[in-house]
Amino acid sequence: MSAKQKRKILLVLRFLPYGSSIAKAAIDVALASAVFDQEVDLLFIGDGVLQLLPDQDGREVGSKSLGRLLSSLPLYDIDHVYADAEAISRFNLDPTNMLLEVRMLSELQIHNLMLQYDHLLGL
Amino acid sequence: MTAMILHMLNASPSSTAFRDCVKVMQAGDAIVLMGGGIYAMLEGTEAFAALTGRGVKINVLAADAKAAGVVVPPGVEDIDMDGLVLLTEQFSRQLAWY
Numbered sequence: 140m141s142a143k144q145k146r147k148i149l150l151v152l153r154f155l156p157y158g159s160s161i162a163k164a165a166i167d168v169a170l171a172s173a174v175f176d177q178e179v180d181l182l183f184i185g186d187g188v189l190q191l192l193p194d195q196d197g198r199e200v201g202s203k204s205l206g207r208l209l210s211s212l213p214l215y216d217i218d219h220v221y222a223d224a225e226a227i228s229r230f231n232l233d234p235t236n237m238l239l240e241v242r243m244l245s246e247l248q249i250h251n252l253m254l255q256y257d258h259l260l261g262l
Numbered sequence: 263m264t265a266m267i268l269h270m271l272n273a274s275p276s277s278t279a280f281r282d283c284v285k286v287m288q289a290g291d292a293i294v295l296m297g298g299g300i301y302a303m304l305e306g307t308e309a310f311a312a313l314t315g316r317g318v319k320i321n322v323l324a325a326d327a328k329a330a331g332v333v334v335p336p337g338v339e340d341i342d343m344d345g346l347v348l349l350t351e352q353f354s355r356q357l358a359w360y
Contacts, residue, residue, distance in 0.1 A: 247288065249286050250288040261357050
């Protein structure tokens with residue numbers, strides 16, 4: 140594969156939105172990849188699905204609302220978003236009321252999805 | 263070269279990283295235990311049971327196992343850095359769990 144060809148990247152987001160800078164860093168990676176015209180899709184698994192909760196407001200904890208950043212991603216043509224169905228059910232979340240429109244995947248579907256990408260980046 | 267996934271686990275069996283890794287891996291994948299991931303091969307633990315019998319080849323960084331004082335059980339391959347490089351050549355995609 141030549142360097143000029145697009146490589147498909149799957150970001151595997153599995154951290155809580157606040158408490159560490161990892162979730163924020165993941166969004167920065169997504170934005171940077173999109174700006175440089177790389178094809179990047181998102182998969183939220185485990186704790187990562189909690190980033191998708193609507194109505195986040197970090198002002199009183201002195202933090203930017205990660206949710207606002209996340210909901211801006213479709214503007215950058217990042218619109219393939221997948222989520223771990225088991226985690227969503229475990230946290231009793233409503234998949235129809237999330238910051239981004241997500242496709243729910245089973246464990247086997249998650250693995251099959253990963254096989255479609257050149258690079259997997261967990262963060 | 264296989265199209266399957268090489269999982270690099272560097273987190274304790276109590277971590278969400280371990281839980282997520284075990285959830286995602288499928289037969290044909292391989293895993294390398296390193297750092298805190300070493301403790302996932304403690305025999306008789308739930309963690310070890312979750313890794314075995316899945317059709318996933320289990321490898322461990324020998325130096326890390328030695329440092330942790332954890333015996334490498336049968337069925338687990340101990341590898342050095344050269345072995346790790348070889349594995350990365352065999353798998354077209356890798357995923358780090360930390």
